Amino acid sequence: MCKFQLLSTWNVQGHGDLHRKGGDRVRRINPKGRPEHERAVAALRASYDAVPDGSPVRLAKKTSNLFRPRSAAGPAGLDVSGLDGVVEVDPLGRTADVQGMCTYEDLVDATLPHGLMPLVVPQLRTITLGGAVTGLGIEATSWRHGLPHESVIELDILTGAGEIVTARPDNEHAELFAAFPNSLGSLGYATRLRIELQPIAAQVALRNIRFDDVEDLLEAVGEVMRTGRWEGEDVDVMDGVMFRPQESYLVLGRFGGAGPTSDYTGQAIYYQSLRSKATDRLTAYDYLWRWDTDWFWCSAAFGAQQPVVRRLWPTRLRRSDVYHRIVRLENRYGFAARVDRWRGNPDRERVVQDVELPLALTGKFLHWFAEHVPMAPIWLCPLRLRSGTTWPLYPMHAGEPYVNVGFWGTVPIVPGAADGDVNRAIEAKVSELGGHKSLYSDAYYDRETFDRLYGAAAYRAAKDRYDPQHRLTDLYDKVVGRR
Helix, strand or coil, X not given: CCHHHHHHHHHHHHHHXXXXXXXXXXXXXXXXXXXXXXHHHHHHXXXXXXXXXXXXXXXXXXXXXXXXCCCCCCCCCECCCCCCCEEEEECCCCEEEEECCCEHHHHHHHHHHHCEEECCCCCCCCCEHHHHHHHCCCCCCHHHHCCHHHHEEEEEEEECCCCEEEECCCCCCHHHHHHCCCCCCCCEEEEEEEEEEEECCCEEEEEEEEECCHHHHHHHHHHHHHHCEECCEXXXXXXXXXXXXXXXXXXXXXXXXXXXXXXXCCCCCHHHHCCCCCEEEEEHHHHHCCCCCCCCCHHHHHCCCCHHHHHHCCHHHCCHHHHHHHHHHHHHHCHXXXXXXXXXXXXXXXXXXXXXXXXXXXXXXXXXXXXXXXXCCEEEEEECCCXXXXXXXXXXXCCCCEXXXXXXXXXXXXXXXXXXXXXXXXXXXXXXXXXXXXXXXXXXXXXXXXXXHCCHHHHHHHHHHHCCCCCCCCHHHHHCCCC
């Protein structure tokens, strides 16, 4: 479908779909504009100048989508309070200038009224643009558009040296542009990002295809990635779920069409629908946030999938950031862990990871995982880099198909084992199969292995140039710490 048809579909049907069945609304976000953005940048620079010379630099940020422990707050952090919005949207050029602390929820609310979306919208509403670029992100458009940093045209970065530089792939800061993805704030902080946008229709039509052998699902993934089609229909979005190797579902979606839509913000739960519906239809808004309402399937840990609890739990509080706050409270106070010990249950190890495997070896990992890690379901999200650009801190081969495997939960620590053993085994298996894992959660690599996997030479060169006094926490120390 051409651009004109997509935008026309949205204009005819989309405004009526701004009101969702669940009662939410796509809020119309008014862009901040350049003057307000410049004032926010000035406040950020003033807060940097107020940090004593030689003292470490950090953001004054209370919330996070990270799962690894955060260090205790030190001196006052950098003021990013004004850097949380959209600067401007160019619907004709299909670009948006976005501040680094802007959430994808706010960005989507600013672009959908134009019939546009970012090329990749990570699954959770409160992931920020800066976080997705410096810490990686992924979603069901990644099989075509890669990772969020690949849609960045240019970005302004506050470096560890206190300078604001504009990095592009073809200017004097190209080294920083390439090293910024997966640096997790250890090279600087994005204040503004110019990103590409793509058309999206008012609705997304889905096919939920069951496979009795996960290897067959992976073969189908390969066909879609080669041809862009499945059984005669174009594919715009693709992801999947494995409940067990003998039961998995590939979800293929196409932008466009019209008809009644499903609502998974009430009693119905999205991932459960894959088992009962061969086809489905969602509004564009609901599709982009289909995983957020129940944090994929992890809301079950809080009782939010129990019918009585679900009716009493307000829809506006059924969100990933609410669940994340509950997890942080548990990590801090250990209420559930104490109850488990009182009941005589074993301690549990947190296993919250996303890993990328070459498509040809993903089946081996999934069978190994099903045998060694008692956890299901598992999310499957195919991806492929958009171009031959090299991203040294997360090296992947251009043109090669990969699958992101996401698994999030806890497993019992069996007698004779220690906390971290399962995560270490996963790290070893992923490396053996030529994969990588994202660094938003627990990591156990020794320094030598970490440096080999995550582009140490390029990182150190950029670190020495843009943070010569090393005022920003080193990447390894931030991710692994002193385990």
